Amino acid sequence: MYAQCPHCQTIFRVNTAHLNVAQGHVKCANCQHVFDASKNLIKEVPKENKKKTATAASVHQTATLTEDDLTDEDIADVVKNSKKSRLGTVIVWSIISVFLIGLLGLQYTWFMYPEVFLQNAQLRPVLVQGCELAGCQLPETRNLDAIHMQERIVQIHPESPDMLQVNATFVNDAPFPQPYPILELTFEDRHGKAIAQRRFTPKEYLNVDIKEEMQAGAIVHVRFDLIDMSYVIEGNSVMEGYRFEFL
Numbered sequence: 001m002y003a004q005c006p007h008c009q010t011i012f013r014v015n016t017a018h019l020n021v022a023q024g025h026v027k028c029a030n031c032q033h034v035f036d037a038s039k040n041l042i043k044e045v046p047k048e049n050k051k052k053t054a055t056a057a058s059v060h061q062t063a064t065l066t067e068d069d070l071t072d073e074d075i076a077d078v079v080k081n082s083k084k085s086r087l088g089t090v091i092v093w094s095i096i097s098v099f100l101i102g103l104l105g106l107q108y109t110w111f112m113y114p115e116v117f118l119q120n121a122q123l124r125p126v127l128v129q130g131c132e133l134a135g136c137q138l139p140e141t142r143n144l145d146a147i148h149m150q151e152r153i154v155q156i157h158p159e160s161p162d163m164l165q166v167n168a169t170f171v172n173d174a175p176f177p178q179p180y181p182i183l184e185l186t187f188e189d190r191h192g193k194a195i196a197q198r199r200f201t202p203k204e205y206l207n208v209d210i211k212e213e214m215q216a217g218a219i220v221h222v223r224f225d226l227i228d229m230s231y232v233i234e235g236n237s238v239m240e241g242y243r244f245e246f247l
Contacts, residue, residue, distance in 0.1 A: 002042045007033035011045055115141050121175040140213070144246045146174035147181055150219075154185075154242050162230040168222040168244065177213035180206070181246040183222065187232050188241045195240065196232060199247065200224065 003014045005028040014026070014037055024038035118124060118141035131138055150169045157163035166185065172178060180202035187196040203209045205222045214220065232240045 002045055003037035003040050004042055005031065005033055006035055006040055007031050011042070012037075014041075115143075119143055119174070119176055124176050140179055141176065142178040142181075143174050144181060146178075147172055147246050149244055152244055154238055156233060156236060156238070157225055160227075162228060162233065164226040164229045164233070164238065166222070166224050166226060170220050170222070170246075172214045172216060172218045172220075175216050177215050180210065180214050180220070184245040184247055186243050186245070187238075188243065190241070192241075196229075198226070 001014055002011050003026065004011050008028060008031040010028055010030040012026070012029070024036050025034055026037045027034050118127070118138060124138075127138055148171055150171055151167070152169075153167045155165055157165045168183075182202075183200045183205050185198050185200070186194050189195050205224050206220075207224075232238055
């Protein structure tokens, strides 16, 4: 079989022993170029080169390669370069693998725990800008622990002795907008047992059908009346305890 130097096009007669030396790399006897013979094999010598094979001038056109053509120094360089090439390939694929694993982890977190991204004060502005450019809308997220009641007053209504008037103020301390919560008011006896409970939707305690979210840092004032509450009224005051919760 034959191998052709890609640099000077000289054709060499090679055998399996040549290909087993230095991982198939050989040195051109004509131009001293080192190349991978296994990747430059040809089945037969072109006709014009066959005619020159019988002449002395054919030495540069068709040659026989011996193991001595590739020195120990050449072999060492080839092996060193081969090792560098393999090391570079390993590094590149390692970086790609780490990137893909990280991307997969981000996707898993987004689908399983989207609030990790949606409630992050640094990431949310980036997500909002990205959605504005893409024409999408971020899904709702809520953190009820970040909604705090600042004031609460439950007193007898000035116009009816069996009605209660409720005034309250709460604030959204979350660094992101979130839906208005459901407000639950519970009356308890002196032992802490619930004797009356009522839940109010945002439409009920705001007296308006609001569709927007509660902005970060928003302060919300609540006022509504409760009728037929005589069983928790004694004299001129509410005789039982009460508490608010956000749902």
